[in-house]
Amino acid sequence: MKRVALVGYGFLLSTIIGVIAAVFLILEGFTSELVWSSNNRLLESVLVIIGSFILYYLLKRWPDLPKTSQDSMRELKLNKTIDYHDVFFNLLITLVILSFGAGVGPEAALLSAIISLSIWQADKLRYLYFQYDELKKLPLHETLKRLFNPFKFQQKYVGANAPKIPSVIKQKRILYPVFIVNGILAFGLLIRQTDQPSFIIKLGQSNWQLVDIWILPVLMVVGIIFGELCKLFYKVFHMWIRKNNLPLALKVGLGAIVIILISYLAPDLLFSGQHSLNLLISGWSHKSVGFLISMGIIKLLFLDWCLNFNWRGGHIFPITFAAMIEGFAMAQMLPNFDRLFVVAIIATTIMSELISPVVAGIFIMLFFPLKLTPIIILVAILMYLKNKIGFKKKSVTKHG
Structure with a gap:
């Protein structure tokens, strides 16, 4: 009993x-x-x-x-x-x-x-x-x-x-x-x-070919450089925040000001981005490369601003959205390659760099067709090995 x-x-x-x-x-x-x-x-x-x-x-x-x-x-x-x-x-x-x-x-x-x-x-x-x-x-x-x-x-x-x-x-x-x-x-x-909207949106179909695999390391290098630049900016920005030790009222006020600015200039970037991914295959599908790159960067800056000015929350959905935007921007520049093949590699690489390869691999797979799952897993594994090797090098340098 x-x-x-x-x-x-x-x-x-x-x-x-x-x-x-x-x-x-x-x-x-x-x-x-x-x-x-x-x-x-x-x-x-x-x-x-x-x-x-x-x-x-x-x-x-x-x-x-x-x-x-x-x-x-x-x-x-x-x-x-x-x-x-x-x-x-x-x-x-x-x-x-x-x-x-x-x-x-x-x-x-x-x-x-x-x-x-x-x-x-x-x-x-x-x-x-x-x-x-x-x-x-x-x-x-x-x-x-x-x-x-x-x-x-x-x-x-x-x-x-x-x-x-x-x-x-x-x-x-x-x-x-x-x-x-x-x-x-x-x-x-x-x-x-209660008919809540799903955050998982399938981005379409992929017809990538094995002959295109040669571009994978090139795209990963691009994604890694983008992620490293983001981390460098975050580091400098965090140091500035800690150094100035702003009062709570000012921080919350500065957060509100930027939210209002975003609502006027780029309202699609408000919130986490979990329900905005459909823009990438609808309203933004014919936008220019410059527009897409800018939106991805602004989204990441907006996220970091909110996190540092006490409008705190999760970073997985916003980074997913921004990484996807950058992936679609790169796909625009490579029209001869399967679009989702390019997006999957770039998005997984950037997310792996900014969060972790495990989270990136699991999360990115939700939005892509099954045919791209091996590519996403491969990129996540390569990023995991890269991070592990980098960590070991830092440990050797620190104790050497």
Whole structure:
């Protein structure tokens, strides 16, 4: 009976986590539409200014938010647990940032929230496991009150108290992935039922030929140079920010000013870019090389500006969008080659350079036809080896 109770409780909690993630994205779409649907640039500018005041107030109250997944993982490694009591404030601040047009993605705060809530789920399950006999003696309403109290009646992980029975350990290893899948299913079902737009857009078909493979290293070199220049700029810009130590109010205000400028000059670059990829095969398909290169660079600059001026969020979607733009620009310059073949190589290389080859490989594959999967994997592997060799050289130089 105890095992049944734990499994059922785990399924319920993982469903709640999936629903929270879906509701966050649904709210983000609704509030963004509310702010930007008037087609009145002056009104939208006023709303962004109001949004900056709201953000400033929230950041004054919770200066360590919003958290990213890296922040949560760092906290978990350091403390063996996570303080999940601020998870909804984390999502609230991110909701404000995303709704008012910042050029960042939802994935950082969303992954951070999922990590925190997963620790919460584990603590709740651990409480049920260790207190099961006591809970059985309580009236049903009192038992339910304890199990469904969101911030009380948890049990933190303590290595000395962890079950050592092999069968229990085996069950945990099986059940946790099952709970994760259940949460993903709950998330996907709610997203589908509410007709949310998909961020995955297939960019078309490819007819690349093996004879074209010779251009792969050339395109990778171009992508690497572009990525290295971006990293150099980011490094200099970050040093300038740290050196000047600007007050919070000024940083938030400067972020708002650039959002307003982008809304006038290049409104398609607002937000993360996750729903703008269709532009590359529709409205921007006949744009000039210069236009596309400029849009990709501006998107990356806009992202870094937002991240450094406290309009923080995820960087995967914006970098994906910018890398794709640069890929289509290069494809325009090489009309004799398969367009998506060129785009896939450039986009995977730039993303590998700016994020990681693993993320780039997995993410880029979602948007391209199956025929290009081997090329994307090959580029990701080559970039992984390049980074590994580069890291070893730096270590030798440092200790030599």
